[in-house]
Amino acid sequence: MEWATVGRVIAPFGLRGEIKVLPMSDLPDRFAQLEAIYCGSPPRRHRIEHVRPYKSGLVLLKLQGFDSLTAAEALRNCELQIPLAELPPLPPDSYYQHDILNLRVFTLDGQEVGSITEIWLTGSNDVYAIRMPDGRQALIPAVKEVIKQIDLVRRTMYIDPLPGMLDEREAIIDRGELEDVDDTGEVLDL
Secondary structure, eight states, X not given: OOEEEEEEEEEEEXXXXXXXXXXXXXXXXXXXXXXXXXXXXXXXXEEEEEEEEOGGGOEEEEEXXXXXXXXXXXXTTOEEXXXXXXXXXXXXXOOOHHHHTTOEEXXXXXXXXXXXXXXXXXXXXXXXXXXXXXXXXXXXXOSTTTEEEEETTTXXXXXXXXXXXXXXXXXXXXXXXXXXXXXXXXXXXX
């Protein structure tokens, strides 16, 4: 069976076995719609007794069989998953995180940028962390101005990077000017 991660346990909450969960979904009531979640390796089913919102976008969950702080501590850092078959369909041009992770990224002219290794959830838009072939990391905003095509069948993404986004030779200094730098990061005298 294939799985989709829908959240991660941050920590226990209180003395009665609740857990603080960071949702990994754009659906605010994702956990309220679920009867159970799966955690561990291999994934074990845990029935959801109740869900309530918490501050900073977190959710508090109470799972059946976890009735104390000590019991809930065993779930710390656990990824909460559901079977892929339980995911609702998305509108056009929307993607689940598991679909985006590990996509190979290319520029519009066919230059390979690397593979998506992480998705950072920011307030306004997601940011894709891309491991480049030389080992460096590039950060690409998930906005229509940059992301031009996603092909889930071929597992590829095509981007039109903003000026300087992938260029290691440019650095912005405090005065807002661009200067050339060498491979060690030292500013070159021009």
